[in-house]
Amino acid sequence: AQKITQTQPGMFVQEKEAVTLDCTYDTSDPSYGLFWYKQPSSGEMIFLIYQGSYDQQNATEGRYSLNFQKARKSANLVISASQLGDSAMYFCAMRGSDSSYKLIFGSGTRLLVRP
């Protein structure tokens, strides 16, 4: 069965510093996609970054980068130069296997950026 694990329920970071949010996954499917979403207190799910299992390079989107270590089955999100607006819940998700296209979500990490 596929599973996403986020072991950090909550994290603090000082404004302007970098922070890494952990995500490990479990799948037997050789082809998969990994996603990170941000959920502010307003509740909407905001797509941040995507990594395909066959991608050779780590994905980057502005201040977000994904540290993809396939052998370790980890897909950590790195946020550089944290801003107060980065305070939110962050969810790691995996695309389902062939028979389903659903996203399988982790339990999330609540990030609080301190001024």
Next chain:
Amino acid sequence: GAGVSQSPSNKVTEKGKDVELRCDPISGHTALYWYRQRLGQGLEFLIYFQGNSAPDKSGLPSDRFSAERTGESVSTLTIQRTQQEDSAVYLCASSLYATSGRGYHLSGETQYFGPGTRLLVL
């Protein structure tokens, strides 16, 4: 262009009543998904549409839940005889397409979410 929209944004209902939740996906997106998020938890998959057909209904928690999609656009999620445990945020997402799962993954499968409908069953 416009993102995914959902209505109503909030819904309070009494136990036993039926509710209908609506989702308008991004124009041109062929795949549409419904998820449920209970307070303080991650998202649970409910149902997936490819076009107007629903090849995966595996996440629907009971036969009180149903969904349909028309015109490869708007979708409605209906909960009949609501129960207090149905209280949650119901999120809709759409993607350009859903791949077969083999081969190279393209970013077109990225799911974009609506703002959700907050349902409270009293």
